[in-house]
Amino acid sequence: MKFLVLLGVVCLTAVNAAPTSDQGWIVIPGVDGKRNLALLDVPDFKTDLTDPYTQITFHLYTRSNRNTPVQIFVNSLNGAPFDAAKANKFVVHGFTDTTFEGWALSIKDKFLDQEDCNVILVDWSVPAQGPLYNEAKANAKPVGEYVAQLHDFLASNGHSVGNSHCIGHSLGAHVCGFSGKASSTGTLGRVTGMDPALPLFSYDDPSTRLASTDASYVDVIHTCAGWLGFERPLGHADFYPNGGSFVQPGCGGDLTGKMQTDTKLYFAHITFYFTGACSHGRSHEFFLESVSSNQFVAKECDTWDNFQGGACAGASQAIMGNPSSTNSRGTFYLATSDSPPFALG
Numbered sequence: 001m002k003f004l005v006l007l008g009v010v011c012l013t014a015v016n017a018a019p020t021s022d023q024g025w026i027v028i029p030g031v032d033g034k035r036n037l038a039l040l041d042v043p044d045f046k047t048d049l050t051d052p053y054t055q056i057t058f059h060l061y062t063r064s065n066r067n068t069p070v071q072i073f074v075n076s077l078n079g080a081p082f083d084a085a086k087a088n089k090f091v092v093h094g095f096t097d098t099t100f101e102g103w104a105l106s107i108k109d110k111f112l113d114q115e116d117c118n119v120i121l122v123d124w125s126v127p128a129q130g131p132l133y134n135e136a137k138a139n140a141k142p143v144g145e146y147v148a149q150l151h152d153f154l155a156s157n158g159h160s161v162g163n164s165h166c167i168g169h170s171l172g173a174h175v176c177g178f179s180g181k182a183s184s185t186g187t188l189g190r191v192t193g194m195d196p197a198l199p200l201f202s203y204d205d206p207s208t209r210l211a212s213t214d215a216s217y218v219d220v221i222h223t224c225a226g227w228l229g230f231e232r233p234l235g236h237a238d239f240y241p242n243g244g245s246f247v248q249p250g251c252g253g254d255l256t257g258k259m260q261t262d263t264k265l266y267f268a269h270i271t272f273y274f275t276g277a278c279s280h281g282r283s284h285e286f287f288l289e290s291v292s293s294n295q296f297v298a299k300e301c302d303t304w305d306n307f308q309g310g311a312c313a314g315a316s317q318a319i320m321g322n323p324s325s326t327n328s329r330g331t332f333y334l335a336t337s338d339s340p341p342f343a344l345g
Contacts, residue, residue, distance in 0.1 A: 026199060028133045029277040030096035036130035038199045045138040052146045055126045061119040066112050074149040084158035087117045094170025095136050098125040103284045110291035122147055137200045140171050144178025151183045161186035169194040169284045177210030188215040194283035195222060195229035203232050212236050217326035223248055224280040237328040239320040241336050243304035250338030251278035286342055290321025295343035298332035307333035
């Protein structure tokens with residue numbers, strides 16, 4: 001009896017592990033699972049926002065209309081049950097996303113369960129669409145400036161801008177920042193940046209990104225640091241769950257592979273793609289859970305390795321998410337579970 005031994009060769013390639021100048025582009029995952037391009041070596045795009053009045057919409061929810069929003073405008077409350085004495089919670093989505101489904105609605109519900117407040121969902125899904133990330137990035141600043149017009153209009157109706165909290169994910173975090181920069185009726189009370197988008201943004205120029213000067217208190221949750229989100233601190237308090245980088249626990253799907261085989265040569269080539277989508281989204285999952293939990297206890301520390309090694313065991317603590325002490329300053333680390341409930345206490 002003869003035995004035929006076949007030898008196979010497997011070649012592994014990893015792409016998009018980090019943006020490089022010679023590559024000239026990176027892939028940005030959309031919430032629909034599609035891959036979108038970000039061109040790195042091109043001049044800044046000009047905004048294609050032509051009609052903010054129709055392309056950016058504001059939807060007010062309160063305990064009296066928690067399931068049926070009333071659209072409000074930068075010059076009209078439109079008969080909405082807005083109460084100027086209550087806190088405003090602005091929720092802003094990111095690239096290719098929308099406020100009409102998913103995490104934004106869940107955060108709205110959690111807020112209204114916990115607090116009698118005004119929740120305003122900002123929908124900019126039209127100017128935030130792909131397939132080219134550059135266009136959506138260019139629109140973030142004018143969208144934020146339009147949100148600032150609403151801050152100022154509500155102030156003219158008796159609301160204090162200092163009693164407003166803007167919560168944004170990815171590009172939406174920068175939208176919140178730009179709204180704080182552009183507000184003319186006072187300093188925004190708080191901005192929470194949920195993994196602020198990194199591609200095409202510069203750390204060196206705070207005027208072009210979310211910065212600690214955009215509100216009285218800016219807190220940032222980093223979950224895909226160095227890839228889809230910023231790694232360096234941007235706020236008064238920066239939180240790095242599980243070190244802040246991808247792949248977050250439970251996000252093994254962020255590394256996907258495609259195999260191509262040649263049956264004649266017994267050759268297989270596997271290309272891996274670092275999408276980062278799950279890790280990027282963990283930031284809003286953590287924040288959502290935090291609204292009804294104060295168990296995301298973080299320790300001030302300089303590195304994840306030192307945190308894990310116990311070097312910061314006696315350091316000051318801060319709560320990640322909501323509620324949070326607006327007196328917190330520094331960089332904070334914590335570990336989480338790989339599935340809900342994420343907080344470990």
